[in-house]
Amino acid sequence: MMQEASWTEQYIGLPYKEFGRSRAGVDCWGLVCMVYNEQYNRVLDNPILELKGLRNHWEPIAKHEMKVGDIIVFRVGYVNKHVGIYVGGNRFLHAEHTMSELGRLSSSRWSSSIYSIYRWKK
DSSP states (O other), X not given: OOOOOTTXXXXXXXXXXXXXXXXXXXXXXXXXXXHHHHHHOOOOSXXXXXXXXXXXXXXXXXXXXXXXXXEEEEEETTTEEEEEEEEETTEEEEEETTEEEEEETTSHHHHTTEEEEEEEOO
């Protein structure tokens, strides 16, 4: 089994805060932005807008092709979208309800709601 990204632990347990983008509090979008800024030196304004508007920087990939750092977009309900970052070991980092945490892609909740997966083109 593939190990999780070495940086994963430092992002677990951050408090949830709607529209938050700092260690004082993050939402799912803010967490992705923070990780990409701190770990990949890329500044993202909003992951969903990035993925829709800058497709020349992002490429859609299949679930079986996932690598650490890929962005997973989930459909939650009819309209809402949720994002997380693949960290390896069939797990992803995301922020939801009370804090940032690891989710398992093998759980029925998450595996059935994957909408799309993207990788930054190098």
